[in-house]
Amino acid sequence: MKQFSPFDKNKFIGYVSKVTPELTKIHFPNSKLLKKFYYDGDVLHSGIVRSYVVIEGEGYGFLGKVISIELPEKERMFLSEASFQNTDLHPVGTIEIQLSFKIFEKLKAQKGLDQYPPVGAKVYACSLDFLKNFLEDFGKEDDEIDDLIEIASLPQDESTNIKISANSLFSRHCAIVGTTGGGKSYTVAKTIEELLKKKKIIKMVLIDSTGEFSELDQINSFYFGKNGSIYLDYINLTESDLFALFRPSGQTQVPVLQKAIKSLKLARALESKKDTGVSFYKDGFIIKTGNKKEQFNLKYNENLEIIESENANFDIQKLPTQILNECIYEDGGTYNSKDPSVWGGESPGQKEYAASLIMRISAKINNSDFSYAFGLSDTTRINKSSLEAIFCEFHGNTTGKLLKIDLSYIGFEENLREILGNCIGRFFLQHSQKQDSKFKIQPVLLFLDEAHKVFRVEKIKDEYSNEFKLDAFERIAKECRKFGLFLCLSTQRPRDIPQGVLSQMGAFIAHRLINSSDRESIENASPEGSKYLLSFLPSLGKGEAILMGVDFPMPINIKVGKVLDSNRPNSDTPKLFKN
Secondary structure: OOOOOOOOHHHEEEEEEEEOOOOEEEEOOOHHHHOOEEEOOEEEOOOOOOOEEEEEOOOEEEEEEEEEEEOOHHHHOOOOHHHHHOOOOOOEEEEEEEEEEEOOOOOOEEOOOOOOOOOOOEEEEOOHHHHHHHHOOEOOOOOOOOOEEEEEEEOOEEEEEEEEEHHHHHOOOEEEEOOOOOOHHHHHHHHHHHHHHOOOOOEEEEEEOOOOOOOOOHHHEEEOOOOOOEEOOHHHOOHHHHHHHHOOOOOOHHHHHHHHHHHHHHHHHHHHOOOOOOOOEEOOEEOOOOOEHHHHHHHHHHOHHHHOOOOOOOOHHHHHHHHHHHOEOOOEEOOOOEEOOEOOOEOHHHHHHHHHHHHHHHHHHHOHHHHHHHOOOHHHHHHOEEHHHHHHHHHHOOOOOEEEEEOOOOOOHHHHHHHHHHHHHHHHHHHHHOOOOOOOOOOEEEEEOOHHHHOOOOEEEOOOOOEEEOOHHHHHHHHOHHHOEEEEEEEOOHHHOOHHHHOOOOEEEEOOOOOHHHHHHHHHHOOOOOOOHHHHHHHOOOOEEEEEEOOOOOOEEEEEOOOOHHHOOOOOOOOOOOO
C-alpha cells in the first residue's frame, strides 16, 4: 500500500460536530468547501452524496461516506445565489463511517469500530488514490494464498479495478440480489468466468433455473426434463421429500404410507440377501394378512439399519399395491375372537381412506415430468444418467471446474420445480456430510440462480392443510460451511427467500432493488454498518452494486466488469421496437 498522509490542509473541508454509533455530523465552515476543486492531480468533491471523506482522530483515522448534506434550518430562509457566493451558509453533512485505520502504523483497515472520532476532529476530502489503498486485495488476509478475483471496478473510475478475495466472498456463503435488469445474472457469469481463470481447480456447480447460462462452458452441461440427459434418482429422496411429493393426509394416510415404505425397504433387503424364503414375502411385496408378526419382526430387526435409513431404497413402482397390502386389521380372526400374534384380513375402511393417496401416487409415477425428474420409470433410468454418477465423476476428476445443471425444462405443476430443487439441495447436503466425503479436501461452490423460483414457497400445503417444509438449502446455509460446501444464491425477490437462509449469508452483492420489502429483507440480513448505505439501492445504475460482508473491511460501491460474449447470460428482455 502507498504510504502518504491523507490529512493535507489543502484538502480540509470541515469539522466533526456530532458523533453517534450510527452516524457522524460534519460542519462545513463555509459553502465554498462543498464545491469541486483540484489538488495535486486529484479531482475532489465532498459536497456530493456518495463521496468519501477522511477524518483525523486521536491515533486513528476514519474513512466515511457522505449520506446527506443540508443547510441548518435558520439559514434556509435566506437562500440565494449570492449567499452561496459570499460563503454566508454553513452546510451540515451526515457521514456513515466505513472503517478505521491506525495513523502511525502501516496503513491497514481495522475490522469493526472500537473507536469513534472526537467532536472537533478535522475532516478532509478523500482522494481516489487514498481510497485505492483499501481496495487493493479487498478482503484478503495477510497469510492467505492468492485467491483474488477481478470482477469489478469503481463506478466513479472504471480504470480502478477491485481485486476481491474469493475466500471472503464465498466462505460464509454469498447472495447476489437485484431487480430484473439490474445485472445480477451478469454478476454470476462474471464471477464464474473469473474463477474459471484460476490455476487452482475450484469445483463449481451451477443450478440454472431458467436456462440463461446455456452458453457458459457447455462441456459439463446437463439438463433435466424430457429431452435432458440427467435425473435425480428417487433412491436419494428422504421420507420428507416423498411426503412433499405424494402429500398424504396426516391422520390416516401418513401411517399407512410409512408402513408401505418400510415394508418395501424390507423386501429389497431380503432380495439383496437372497433371504426370500419367508411366508410374508411374495414377488417383491410384503404380504401380512394371515402371517405371524413374530417372523416379520425378526427380519425387520435384522435389517433395521437399512429400513430406518433416510434414503428411499425400494421399488417405487410397487408402492400403490403395497399400500393396499397395509390396509388390514392389525389382529387376526374375527371381531369377537382376535389373535394379536397374527395379522388380520383386509380392512375396507382403511382402503377407503387410502384410495386418494394411491391415486395420487399412481398419477405421479406415471406422469412423464415426474418420471423424467426422479427416474421413476425403467425407461428413464436406462436412457439417462443419474445426478449422483455425473457429480461423482465431476468431483473426482482433476480437469472439470464447472458442472451446470439446467432446470429450465422442468415445469411448476404441483410444485415439481420446488420439490426437485429442494431434493437436489438435499443431495449435495448429504454428500457433504458423509463420513467419506471429499468436500473438505476439494470444496464445492454451489451457485443457485433465480433462487426465488426454487424457494417460491418455503412450505407446501395440500388439500388437508398439511405442511411439508422444503428446508434443504436452509440446512446447507446453516450447517455446511464446515464440511466444504458453500452456497451462492442469486435472486430478484429476496423477500421470497426464507429469512433463515438470508441470515446465514456472510456476503452480499446487492444491485438495484426497488421494492421496499426486498430492501428490508437485505437490511435485516446484512452486516451492521451497511444500513444507511443500502438506502442507495433504488438509485443504482445497471451493473452497479453494493458489495458488503462480514469479512470485508467496509461496504463498497462497485461496477461489475465486462463478461466475454461466449459467457454472457441470455437474460436480455426483447424490445417492442428496435432496429
